[in-house]
Amino acid sequence: MLLGACTLIDDDLSVCDEELFINYQVQLHTELSMQLEAELVSETETPVRKALEKWLSPIFTDRAKDIDLRFFSGDEDEIRYQIQEVINDNRTSYTIVLPKEDYMHLAVANIADDRQVHLLEGAHSRTMMLRLSEEEVLAPLTTGVFTARLPMQVDETSQRFDVRMYMVTSAVALIVDTTSCPELVGLEGYMMGSACGFSLRDSAFAYDNKCRMMMEEVEIESQVQKAKSQSPITNYQSPITNNPYSCYGTVCFPTRDEGKWTVSMRATLTDNRHTTTTLTIDDPLKAGTLRIIRCVVDEKGKLEPDEEHDADVGAAVELDWNDGTIIDIEL
Numbered sequence: 001m002l003l004g005a006c007t008l009i010d011d012d013l014s015v016c017d018e019e020l021f022i023n024y025q026v027q028l029h030t031e032l033s034m035q036l037e038a039e040l041v042s043e044t045e046t047p048v049r050k051a052l053e054k055w056l057s058p059i060f061t062d063r064a065k066d067i068d069l070r071f072f073s074g075d076e077d078e079i080r081y082q083i084q085e086v087i088n089d090n091r092t093s094y095t096i097v098l099p100k101e102d103y104m105h106l107a108v109a110n111i112a113d114d115r116q117v118h119l120l121e122g123a124h125s126r127t128m129m130l131r132l133s134e135e136e137v138l139a140p141l142t143t144g145v146f147t148a149r150l151p152m153q154v155d156e157t158s159q160r161f162d163v164r165m166y167m168v169t170s171a172v173a174l175i176v177d178t179t180s181c182p183e184l185v186g187l188e189g190y191m192m193g194s195a196c197g198f199s200l201r202d203s204a205f206a207y208d209n210k211c212r213m214m215m216e217e218v219e220i221e222s223q224v225q226k227a228k229s230q231s232p233i234t235n236y237q238s239p240i241t242n243n244p245y246s247c248y249g250t251v252c253f254p255t256r257d258e259g260k261w262t263v264s265m266r267a268t269l270t271d272n273r274h275t276t277t278t279l280t281i282d283d284p285l286k287a288g289t290l291r292i293i294r295c296v297v298d299e300k301g302k303l304e305p306d307e308e309h310d311a312d313v314g315a316a317v318e319l320d321w322n323d324g325t326i327i328d329i330e331l
Contacts, residue, residue, distance in 0.1 A: 032060040032290060039292050039309075040175075047243045051220040052173055056290065059144040059171060059251050063090050066112040071152075072125040074102030079123055086112070098154045106200045107165055109146040116141050129206075130168070131197040132253070137190055137212045141251040145169045147200050167288035168198050168205075173249040174215060174263060174279075176303065177296045184297060185268040187246060189215045193261025194285065195253035205253055215248040215263065255285040263293065267301030274320050275301030282312040 033053060040049040065088050071081040080103070104125045111117050111130070116138055121127035130145065132138060148165035172191055178184050190212040197206035220243055248265070255261040263279045277295075285291050293313060294306035305313040 032056060035290060035292075044243060045175075045245070047220050048175055048245050048247055051218050051247060052249070055218045055249060056171055056251075058142065059169065060290070061110075061144055063088065064109040064146065065143075066110060068108045068111070068119065070106050070122060070125075070128070071098075072104045072106070074104065074151075077104070077124045077126055082122075100154050100156065103152040103154065104201065105148075105150045105152050105161075105163060107148040107163060108200065109165060110143040111145055114141055114143040114145070117143075117145060125201045128200045129197055130200070131206075132209075132211060134209065137214050139214050140216050140249065141169055143169075144251075147198065147203075149201055149203060168253065169251055170194070170254050170285050170287055171249060171251045171290045172215075172263065172285065173218070173247060173290060173292045174265070175292065175294050176246045176248070176265075177244055177294075178246050179244045179296075181267070181269070181297045181299055181301060183270045183273075183299070184301060185270060187217075187248065187265050187267050187297075189248070189263065189265035191215060191250050191252065191261070191263045193255045193259070195255070198253060205256075207256060211252065213250040213252045215250050215265065218247040218249050220245065220247055252285075254287045257284050259284075261285060265303055267297060267303070269301050273301070275317060276320075277301075277303035277315055277317045279303065279305060280314045280316070281310075282314075 036049045066086050069083045118131050120129050146165040148163045150163045194211050195205035196209040196211045260280050267275045294309050295303040302317045
């Protein structure tokens with residue numbers, strides 16, 4: 001994944017005598033489509049694959065809409081130059097002049113339209129940080145955020161700098177087979193264990209606040225809906241049944257390199273019965289990746305991980321309803 005070559009221009013050229021040619025390119029290569037095609041291969045999973053691809057397309061994108069580029073002095077660590085620009089493209093270039101000095105260059109892309117991500121303390125490189133809102137439960141991020149850092153020395157020769165920007169956000173998708181639970185009314189929940197911030201200069205994630213990221217339902221177009229929309233016959237009756245899957249997802253910062261993270265889902269059944277399943281995942285969620293988790297919901301609303309695909313996922317269930325004289329709680 002590459003967002004290459006970026007810098008900015010200084011309006012005061014009175015002390016500047018060094019010309020730099022800067023070529024800014026967005027060359028983000030993701031394997032989202034390949035991953036979805038490899039993991040969701042059956043005919044019944046096709047609508048899920050298409051729904052996830054549509055839902056995640058603004059995240060795993062090959063374009064930078066907005067950029068925030070800053071240069072800090074090497075000694076005082078004070079901001080010297082900054083540019084904030086909407087480029088909406090994958091290519092632009094600058095020919096600029098900068099004073100001879102050592103710099104720390106920090107860059108961020110795609111945060112202007114994401115109300116959950118805030119850029120804080122930008123006067124010094126050591127304090128420049130991305131932070132999430134401090135709400136009890138956060139909606140999924142709506143953009144794929146990219147950052148970069150590069151120490152730069154501007155000397156007495158014409159120079160060219162290439163700055164690679166990397167994605168610092170991730171995604172989780174939960175695919176649930178609801179066939180075995182005809183009394184299921186709905187599912188809702190959240191993911192826990194992801195970072196709440198990111199230090200640009202240190203390239204380090206922060207985990208000082210517990211983040212609850214809402215698992216948003218991803219709308220799947222059923223095969224019946226698709227057949228009706230494509231048919232000119234008003235009373236068309238499709239022989240194809242609705243897709244048996246529900247899909248939920250979130251976009252967040254990564255989890256720790258070591259340690260577990262969780263997805264907690266609350267199933268609502270008829271007669272207002274509720275079952276909460278907490279899935280525990282051992283494998284860390286890395287920056288720039290999508291993790292797909294498959295589950296089957298049983299007749300009581302418990303989510304059971306697919307052992308073939310998700311051997312590293314454990315489940316604990318809690319029921320808050322009484323089926324006759326039986327209370328079923330698994331720890």
